[in-house]
Structure formats: C-alpha cells, structure tokens
Amino acid sequence: MLLEISELNTFYGESHVLQGISLNAEVAETVCILGRNGVGKTTTLKSIIGLVVPRSGDILLKGQRICGLSPHQIANIGIGYVPEDRRIFPKLTVRENLVIGIKPWQKKEKKDGWTVEKFYDYFPNLKERDRQKGAFLSGGEQQMLTIARSLMGNPEILLLDEPTEGLAPMIVEKVEEVVQDIHKHGVAILSRTEYAGRPEAGKQVLRHEQRDDRFPWDGQGA
Numbered sequence: 001m002l003l004e005i006s007e008l009n010t011f012y013g014e015s016h017v018l019q020g021i022s023l024n025a026e027v028a029e030t031v032c033i034l035g036r037n038g039v040g041k042t043t044t045l046k047s048i049i050g051l052v053v054p055r056s057g058d059i060l061l062k063g064q065r066i067c068g069l070s071p072h073q074i075a076n077i078g079i080g081y082v083p084e085d086r087r088i089f090p091k092l093t094v095r096e097n098l099v100i101g102i103k104p105w106q107k108k109e110k111k112d113g114w115t116v117e118k119f120y121d122y123f124p125n126l127k128e129r130d131r132q133k134g135a136f137l138s139g140g141e142q143q144m145l146t147i148a149r150s151l152m153g154n155p156e157i158l159l160l161d162e163p164t165e166g167l168a169p170m171i172v173e174k175v176e177e178v179v180q181d182i183h184k185h186g187v188a189i190l191s192r193t194e195y196a197g198r199p200e201a202g203k204q205v206l207r208h209e210q211r212d213d214r215f216p217w218d219g220q221g222a
Contacts, residue, residue, distance in 0.1 A: 001060075002027045002188050003048075003157055008057035010040075010047045017043045018054070025157060025188050030179075033192040041192035042084060045159045048190070049081045050074045061157075076103060080155030084162050086146045090135035094126050097134055097145055101152030113154040122178075123148060140171030144178065157188040164193075 003025040010018040017040045025031045033041050046052040048059055050071040059067045066074050075081070089097055098116050120127035123144050129137065137145060143163060150158060163179065164172040183189055 001025075002029075002062060003190070004058075004060040005044075005048070006058050008044075008047060008054050008059065010043055010052055010054045012043075012052075018047065020057070025190055027156070028183065028186045028188055030183050030189040030191065033190070042161055045081065045161050045190070045192060048074075049079060049159060075153060075155070078156040080150035080153055080158040082143075082146050082150050082158065082160045082163060084165065086142050088134040088137075088142050088145055088149070091133060093131050093133055094129050094137070094145060095131065097149050098152055101149035103153050114148075114151045116152075119148045119152070122181075138171075140167050140174065143167065143171075143175055147175075147178065147182070151182065151187070155187065157190060158182065160189060160191040162192055 001024055005024070006022045008018050008021045009016065021040075021044065023031065033044060035041055043052060047054050048066075050066070050069055050073070054067060057067070058065060061074075061077055061079065064077065066077060066079075069077075071081075089100065092100070095116060098119060120130070125141060126145060126148065129141065134142065134145065147158075147160075147163070160179065164175050167175065179189060179191070
C-alpha cells in the first residue's frame, strides 16, 4: 500500500472538520474524492501534506508515519501537492517555476525522472512561453505549470485540489487528459472535486456524505 489514512480527525479551532476518515491509495492508482463544498475535501489534502496538523489518526506513506512532519519533509518523502489557488511564482519565468520544483539531491542523481525538456514535450504551449513570467499566463496555463512544477520533484503520489475549477471547457478537457497521462507514468493521484461527472481516470471514488452530524467517507469503486 502506498498511502494509508486511518481514523483521521482534523480541527480548525474547535470546529471538528474531519471526523474519523480512512482511505487508501495503491501504487499508480487514482482516487477521486467527491462531495459538496465545506465537507472537508481540501482539509483532507492539507492534512496529508502537513499544512494542517490532524489532532488524531494516522497517515502512512509506504509504511512510514508522516503525521506531524512539516510540508517540505513530506514533499521530500514523495508527495506532490497542487493547491486549488495554484500558487505559482508570478515574477519568475515558466522555466524558473519548473526548476524551483527540483529537489536538491535530484541534480546529482541520474534517473529517468521528470525534466524541463520532458515537460516541454508534454506541454508544448509552456515551451512557447519558456521566458514568460507566470503572472502573464492564462488560468489553464498556470494550472498546467503548477502540475508540472509539482511533478518536477518526481513524487510517488500527486494531490490535486480541484484541478479543473474555473477553467474553460476546452482547457478542462486538456487538464483531464494530462492527469490521465500522468497516471500512466506510474504516479498515484488523489484528486478532489465537487461532482462525479468525469473523475480523472478514477479507479476508486470516495463520496463524502453527512450522516448523523458526522462526515464519514464512503468508498466506492469506479
């Protein structure tokens, strides 16, 4: 098992947002988290990457406990994160945004990982904007850049927070196509969305539903 989450409880102040959720993700598996606004989908991803510290429960990556580690430590272990608001560096060029995603030791290692050149083959529109600053990219281009930057660290699992929100239909199709292709490269994906229309290559769908004032996860194969 690549990622294991068990009985996770996360709070914002005294507000009990995640109440005992459990989910798993296998190597190269895609898991889609579905549910309406406010039920804790983003909080789940933030708890995994360490931006929010769970009050109880456990998170294991390849058997290693990562609860309580800082976000950069968790990223170094093998988790990539694409936040809902993208968080690119607007004053850096496209290439500089990509290079900043490389982990220090990767420069000394020779392995078949993601490189800037490979991404430019993958995202030809980003190659055309190699020296353009991030602030001048369209929303779809910024989303692709954020996904590419996260993959530059060669993660084993990628957390995607609503990767197609606010994008034009044509760009949505491109992002979904890209996510499916990433999955074919052996990267596991945990993606949150609000609808079940087209889970990105989802092998497993988790629906967040209210029951007796609690919000447990209900896992269902897709």
